[in-house]
Each structure stands twice: as structure tokens, then as C-alpha cells.
Amino acid sequence: MTDYKKARDQALELDEELRDLPQEVRNVLHPVRLTGKEHFQFRCHPGIECFNACCRNIEIILTPYDLIRIRRRLGMDVESFLNQYATPFTLTKGQLPVPLIRMDAQSGQCPFNGPEGCSIYSDRPVACRYYPIGMALMHKQQSEGEKSQDDDEFYFLIKEDFCHGHRETKDWSIAEWRQDQGSDGYDVQNRGWMEFILKRRSAGDTVATGLQLSEYFYMASTNPDVFRRFVFDSSFLKRFHVDEETERLIRTDDLALTDFAFAWLKSVLFGDKEIQVRPDAFAELKGRRAKKKEDEQ
Numbered sequence: 373m374t375d376y377k378k379a380r381d382q383a384l385e386l387d388e389e390l391r392d393l394p395q396e397v398r399n400v401l402h403p404v405r406l407t408g409k410e411h412f413q414f415r416c417h418p419g420i421e422c423f424n425a426c427c428r429n430i431e432i433i434l435t436p437y438d439l440i441r442i443r444r445r446l447g448m449d450v451e452s453f454l455n456q457y458a459t460p461f462t463l464t465k466g467q468l469p470v471p472l473i474r475m476d477a478q479s480g481q482c483p484f485n486g487p488e489g490c491s492i493y494s495d496r497p498v499a500c501r502y503y504p505i506g507m508a509l510m511h512k513q514q515s516e517g518e519k520s521q522d523d524d525e526f527y528f529l530i531k532e533d534f535c536h537g538h539r540e541t542k543d544w545s546i547a548e549w550r551q552d553q554g555s556d557g558y559d560v561q562n563r564g565w566m567e568f569i570l571k572r573r574s575a576g577d578t579v580a581t582g583l584q585l586s587e588y589f590y591m592a593s594t595n596p597d598v599f600r601r602f603v604f605d606s607s608f609l610k611r612f613h614v615d616e617e618t619e620r621l622i623r624t625d626d627l628a629l630t631d632f633a634f635a636w637l638k639s640v641l642f643g644d645k646e647i648q649v650r651p652d653a654f655a656e657l658k659g660r661r662a663k664k665k666e667d668e669q
């Protein structure tokens with residue numbers, strides 16, 4: 373393949389992966405697919421002329437781990453936090469709802485932005501940690517129409533005119549930047565959520581969707597308390613096999629519960645084997661169906 377064709381294909385592929393971003397953001401993406409080894413020059417510091425210019429009029433998706441960290445820091449319950457700081461947004465491809473930070477309606481400022489910078493800096497969302505790098509995820513294609521289980525990560529540079537950080541000469545590899553900003557740990561914690569979004573996008577219309585999927589996904593993404601009640605205060609444990617150790621963990625640990633929630637969603641929607649239906653639940657379901665049939669006759 374010629375270099376031109378390769379570059380064009382990569383740009384098209386990248387364009388497809390970035391469809392969820394608003395046009396004004398896509399306009400400033402440097403459309404080159406980067407790996408962790410590639411380098412860029414950048415430095416952001418409190419003395420820079422553009423300090424805080426990037427914390428307004430932006431769409432910052434809050435991942436499940438972002439929410440857990442920020443809520444803990446602020447000492448807020450889920451409902452109060454979402455009401456005060458978030459607004460729902462539906463991803464174009466996959467139609468899944470995610471929370472965005474709600475920017476101030478008048479000034480366009482992020483509510484966590486102040487004269488001294490980010491007031492939640494050590495717990496800032498992963499999107500803010502990556503900036504000016506964006507990350508995309510895609511399924512590796514094994515052959516025509518067949519998807520591999522492996523996901524492929526790649527990165528792109530965001531160069532906005534107002535951001536003077538690109539004029540600085542500090543050199544980073546993307547891997548160094550990720551480590552410096554603490555993005556790696558966030559990606560590990562958000563893995564289940566990211567994989568689910570990716571699978572949903574790749575599946576297109578081949579899997580059932582609808583309001584119920586959106587509700588379960590949003591609940592798993594944002595509200596460990598409600599998901600915990602769904603597991604422990606319903607017939608969930610009679611229907612799905614959950615080993616004792618997992619059951620003990622998810623009773624109290626929000627991160628473990630979030631992982632479990634996406635493993636369950638992947639099992640229900642895509643037939644993954646992580647969370648299995650109990651054999652006796654199958655038998656009971658069959659019995660109920662047979663009884664219903666009898667009653668109808």
C-alpha cells in the first residue's frame with residue numbers, strides 16, 4: 373500500500389472513531405494516528421498566558437471512575453452530584469447515555485474551574501488528564517466481518533489556537549505523558565466501561581437495544597448504590613451465578629461493583645461468559661413458560 377493510501381485509510385478510520393465528538397472539536401484534531409511511542413512538544417503551567425482557557429465550553433465525559441473519585445472528594449451522593457454537576461449526553465454511535473460535566477450556562481466555564489485552576493485537580497477526569505492528547509479505541513479486525521477480542525488503542529493530538537502549551541519545547545512521548553498525568557490508572561479502572569461502549573458500537577444493529585439497555589448502562593456507569601440494590605434486593609442472585617468472593621466484594625466496593633456491572637451487561641447483551649445464568653433459573657423459566665402456555669390454552 374502506498375504511503376498516501378495508508379495515511380488516507382488511517383485518517384478515515386480515525387474519523388469514524390471520532391464521530392461522537394462535536395464538529396468544532398474534530399476541526400482541531402491533528403488527524404494522525406499516534407502510538408504510545410510517538411512524541412510531541414507541550415507544557416502547561418500556571419504562569420502561561422492561556423491558563424484556564426481550555427476549561428470552558430467543552431464536552432468532558434465523566435467515566436465511572438471519574439465519578440467515584442470526584443464524588444468521594446466532594447463527599448456527595450450520586451443524585452446530588454449528578455443534579456448539580458452533570459448533564460446527560462447520548463453517544464452518536466451506539467446510542468449509549470453518558471454524563472458530561474455541566475458547563476455554566478452563562479460563562480461556559482467548568483464548575484470546577486477557579487482563579488487558581490482546577491479545584492479538583494488531583495481527581496480531575498481522565499479526559500482532562502489526557503489533554504492535549506485524545507484516545508480512541510477500536511476493535512482489531514481479524515478478517516472481513518469477524519471481530520477479534522483484542523482492542524486497539526491509538527491517540528491523536530488536539531491543537532487549539534488558544535492553547536499556547538504547544539509553543540513550549542518540553543518533549544514527551546505519549547506513554548510518558550500518560551504516566552505523568554496518571555491516565556494509565558484511570559484506563560485500567562474504566563476498562564469494563566470502555567470495552568462495553570466499543571462492543572456496542574461495533575455490534576451496530578445486530579444486538580437488541582432500547583430504553584432498558586440505556587437505563588441499565590447509565591445506572592452501571594453512574595450509580596453504584598442503585599445497581600447494588602438491583603443486585604441484592606431483587607431476584608438477581610437467584611437468576612445469575614455469582615461466586616461468594618465476588619458477592620462479598622461487590623457488597624461494599626464500588627469499583628468492584630462497577631466492573632461486575634459491565635461484565636454482566638456484556639454477558640446479557642453479547643453472550644460473554646463472565647456472568648452465567650444459573651442452571652436452575654433456566655429450568656424455572658422453562659417451567660413458567662410451560663405453565664403460561666397451559667393457562668393460555
Ligand code: SF4
Pocket residue numbers: 426427428432482483484485486489490491492493496497500
Ligand atoms: S475538571 Fe478541572 S481540568 Fe477538567 S475542565 Fe474542569 S476545571 Fe478544567
Ligand code: SF4
Pocket residue numbers: 415416417420421422423424425426427503534535536537538
Ligand atoms: S496551555 Fe493549553 S492546556 Fe494549559 S492552560 Fe493553556 S490552554 Fe489549557
